[in-house]
Amino acid sequence: xxxxxxxxxxxxxxxxxxxxYSDLPFRLLCREYGASLVVSEMISCHALIYKQEKTxxxxxxxxxxxxVAFQLFxxxxxxxxxxxxxxxxxxxxxxxxxxGCPVRKVTKRxxxxxxxxxxxxxxxxxxxxxxxxxxxxxxKTRIGIDSQTITAFKFAAMSADAGASAxxxxxxxxxxxxxxxxxxxxxxxxxxxxxxxxIGNGDIKSYDEGINRMRESTCDxxxxxxxALGNPWVFSAAGRPxxxxxxxxxxxxxxxxxxxxxxxxxxxxxxRNQIGRYFRDFSGSSLIRQSIHSCNSFPVLKEYILSLxxxxxxxxxx
Ligand SMILES: Cc1cc2nc3c(=O)[nH]c(=O)nc-3n(C[C@H](O)[C@H](O)[C@H](O)COP(=O)(O)O)c2cc1C
Numbered sequence: 001x002x003x004x005x006x007x008x009x010x011x012x013x014x015x016x017x018x019x020x021y022s023d024l025p026f027r028l029l030c031r032e033y034g035a036s037l038v039v040s041e042m043i044s045c046h047a048l049i050y051k052q053e054k055t056x057x058x059x060x061x062x063x064x065x066x067x068v069a070f071q072l073f074x075x076x077x078x079x080x081x082x083x084x085x086x087x088x089x090x091x092x093x094x095x096x097x098x099x100g101c102p103v104r105k106v107t108k109r110x111x112x113x114x115x116x117x118x119x120x121x122x123x124x125x126x127x128x129x130x131x132x133x134x135x136x137x138x139x140k141t142r143i144g145i146d147s148q149t150i151t152a153f154k155f156a157a158m159s160a161d162a163g164a165s166a167x168x169x170x171x172x173x174x175x176x177x178x179x180x181x182x183x184x185x186x187x188x189x190x191x192x193x194x195x196x197x198x199i200g201n202g203d204i205k206s207y208d209e210g211i212n213r214m215r216e217s218t219c220d221x222x223x224x225x226x227x228a229l230g231n232p233w234v235f236s237a238a239g240r241p242x243x244x245x246x247x248x249x250x251x252x253x254x255x256x257x258x259x260x261x262x263x264x265x266x267x268x269x270x271x272r273n274q275i276g277r278y279f280r281d282f283s284g285s286s287l288i289r290q291s292i293h294s295c296n297s298f299p300v301l302k303e304y305i306l307s308l309x310x311x312x313x314x315x316x317x318x
Contacts, residue, residue, distance in 0.1 A: 011036040022039060039223075061092075153189075187219060
């Protein structure tokens with residue numbers, strides 16, 4: 001049991017925000033497999049206050065999606081404060097602030113990772129959001145700008161002083177992007193000094209690895225991103241199953257949630273990408289992935305995945 005301010009969580013495993021992936025169906029699936037908190041894709045504060053159609057769709061949620069954190073990004077304290085006030089209508093359980101995204105489109109406007117270079121502005125942003133929110137506000141950042149400029153110690157102290165209820169530390173620097181490995185020793189040192197809960201993040205590939213990372217770093221919780229794609233078992237103690245049957249249950253459930261919550265005529269490439277990820281690292285899996293990528297409509301893809309459960313098909317893959 002772990003809590004972020006008043007928001008209590010039944011497991012220390014959290015689904016990371018993943019732009020292009022952590023939408024409502026995927027968040028629901030991860031909740032069903034044990035994630036205690038799920039974080040939305042990053043939402044532009046500008047797009048939110050202009051109520052852009054695509055952004056409003058990103059706010060879709062439902063009771064089973066809870067607790068959910070909506071993640072905002074931006075570099076203007078007034079605008080992000082206004083966006084936080086607007087967000088209250090959608091009743092998030094937490095608001096998370098993106099202060100670690102290295103993507104150029106985000107940093108060139110002074111948001112995401114660029115805020116690690118301007119701690120005063122980051123503080124104003126957190127204060128503005130805390131003042132406009134009735135739910136806990138959390139911050140997600142990286143360990144620093146580069147290996148010579150580790151900012152997260154100061155950042156964690158500043159975030160706590162500005163009213164943040166928890167901080168997530170991705171153990172890479174801005175300069176690293178997604179290369180190299182996450183530095184869990186620095187995460188441990190940050191946790192040692194922090195006065196708010198610390199959520200460790202970076203390179204966790206299995207439930208057991210998450211438990212070990214938590215033990216070694218003494219972090220309050222861990223956040224898992226890439227390893228959850230096609231692998232919601234990362235949130236369950238039992239881990240990834242061996243047989244294709246259990247894999248098919250998850251893939252079919254994901255398809256069902258996608259069908260319920262998305263316009264399947266418009267998201268075929270995305271669905272093929274998400275579903276293809278379930279089929280890897282077992283004999284015959286690359287053939288299945290090839291077949292998934294050649295399905296030319298959602299019903300065809302759904303039919304194909306259902307057909308994999310037939311005894312005939314199973315004979316080839318067991
Ligand atoms: C495709 C992709 C999209 C991401 N989108 C976001 C995002 O919207 N907001 C954010 O704070 N981090 C984002 N991240 C970073 C992840 O949340 C996480 O910090 C990073 O992937 C390291 O964790 P992992 O090794 O468990 O994946 C993204 C990462 C990837 C690979």
